[in-house]
Amino acid sequence: MAEPLACSAGKAGPTLSVDAARLRAVAVAAPVAETEILPLDLACGRVLAGPVVAASALPPFDNSAMDGYALRLSDLAGAGPWELPVTRRIAAGDRASGPPDPGTAVRIFTGAPIPAGADAVVMQENVTRSGDRITLTARPRSGQNIRRRGEDLARGAQALAAGVGLTPPRLALLAGCGVPQVAVRRRVRVAILSTGDELAEPGRLLAPGQIYNSNRVMLRATLARLPWAETTDLGILRDDPQAIRAAIRQAALTHDVVISSGGVSAGEADHILDALRAEAAELDVLKVAIRPGKPLTVGRLGGALYFGLPGNPYAAAITFAQIARPALRKVAGLTEAPDAWLPAVAGFTYHRTTGRREYVPVTWASRDTLGRPVLERLGHGASASLSPIACAMGIAVIPPDLSVIHPGQPLQVEVLGE
Template sequence: MLSFDEALKITLDAVPAPEKVRVRLSAALDRVLAETVTARTSQPPFDASAMDGYAVKAASITSNASCEVAFQVAAGGDPGQTLPEGKVARIFTGAPLPAGADAVIIQENAARDGDIVTFSQGALEGQNIRRMGRDFALGDVLAEAGTRLKPAHIGLIASGNNAEIDVFRKPMVALLSTGDELAAIGSVLKPGQIVGSNALLLEAMLARHATAVSDLGHAPDSVDALAENIGGALGSDIDILVTTGGASVGDHDLLAPALEQLGAERLFWKSAMRPGKPAMLSSLNGKLIFTLPGNPVSAFVTATLFVIPAIRKWSGEKVTGLDLIDARLSGSLEANGPRRHFRRANLSLEYGSVIVRPINETDSAHQSSLAAANALLVQPENGPSLSDGALVQVLPL
């Protein structure tokens, strides 16, 4: 049986090279930059006032000096004239500094009577001024290629006057549920039925990573029907198909023969992990097919460990493995068996230390324990028993 690391490597190696697309900046959140973005203007594009007050020539202002207000400059306005010698200009935050001025005195240090203003203190050259290009100058790099764009990146790139940018395309994902025991959400359950929740679970997990996630519904337990549904999905514009159920070796686990009927190449089937051992990855015509177990916890874990890393790499991220962190164990753990165990757990920061508490539930159909978790605690293959305070590896969720 493959190790988990081998299965993950096969998954990442199967992802094609990312494709560059041009998008509006408004649609670029969480996308990965395909090209470095530079500033098409300086920020600020002119010397600007940082406060409401008066634009002055610093050398001509002393404490208790009185001056005539020559004109006013508002944000978005153009001074259009030079500050006359010995006079000042009323100015507001963000407004361009008029020629001849080299400082701004805040309005709290000024008393105005008509067109005459008296200052309670002098001025220093450059005070309360945002110099042109102080944030960035024309041509400066705003974000490097390979950056995953956060809201702050979007704001920065917008300030650089970039309306469109080059990013990597996110894949289109489709979901297909299998199993005659599944009933639609909200329906009256018949004997032997359970509610089919995996599609909504996976859609919620994958939506932020993919261009779109479409639910293809439920396919009956028949090799021909499954082959027809899968073939139809792969004939559309999707890049990745994720199925749940039918991944094991029972009489009603029919996805493997259905994929064989379609001529799909099996990249791996089963790896030494728990939960999620029966997960399978296949490919057909450049598209990936993830066959995940039907138990919700197993589906969640295998989607977290295989599907999401594949989508992230498809979208241009540099993904070489799992983003694990170290944490101190609270409590104890028994020795692990031959499969890597991804335990549900709770991660917290306590007095400056990262602490993880395992959830003592290993049933792969137990969803309430999954909802209570915010991390997966990783126990290596044949790992020893662990006592309180042991250093362990954790995958935050």
């Protein structure tokens, strides 16, 4: 467990790198302990609570990998070609049978059990058949086209480790080795809230000085794509210190994670920090060398992980993706660290101030000779902008020490999902 962080609005501390801020957020996160048993059909996307072992060998018996003919290599004496009579037929679903009669072949189909004593299967395309006899000219190797019992997974061997997300191929693996159900960690309970009298929900008339609340929709939609999370939307909290304190106290009692947007700077109208102090939160206002989204609150509020994201929409999206989401993955119990960054090259010129890692919305319509996307920058970097990220195919990351980006500059890009 990391050292508790003191709630310190406006703290005059060092500016952290994005990686350091991410590590601090992950350090104060704790995995949910409760588990539940689910059938495989309902477990897609959930997180395994413990290792799973194979209930059956995979495959459960020696079987044919091809349609063809099973035979014994000892029956292929001398130099070819060899001619063998076909005496039997075995299809998928048939019971295993005794060995082929000496000097004969057995017609066999993909998935069918290998007859005892047969040590190769010749593809039907590699023989000539005339009536009930086949002729082959090339000697097969031992074990050719035979899938051996347990060669994929032995009975009792570990099929999946704890902490992995259950993808469709992983569920298929479990089904294939006879596992009907799994223990998964329960879903992470996430509460989201927005603060500020300036906010109104879409569909309502804007009063003078108000803007529509886009962060709520962004966060809800982002969290909805995480099958291991469930979200409670607490709506907009007005600038009432007592109401804010009561809301965040209750949210921390009933959720694993609380995420607010807006009201995390040191301004006198930013009541979130006052409420957090009053609730003895173990938090810090981090100064992060990131553009957009320099101010960020992270830590613990009672038993809950707490994130205070910037109010500007693009800044909120970037700080959630780069710092909050990895910590949420730890709360979910996930042990895998996805690497979604792909190599790309700039197709634009951009002069910038150094010192902060910058995340830029980009699109592309072409690739270079190495197949890398040639990126075009969208927008002008304003943290309140919505149209660039809405039109983006991905987010490019610019290292903090680069002052000028020229066409052809190697960059990395995170492709945005559908």
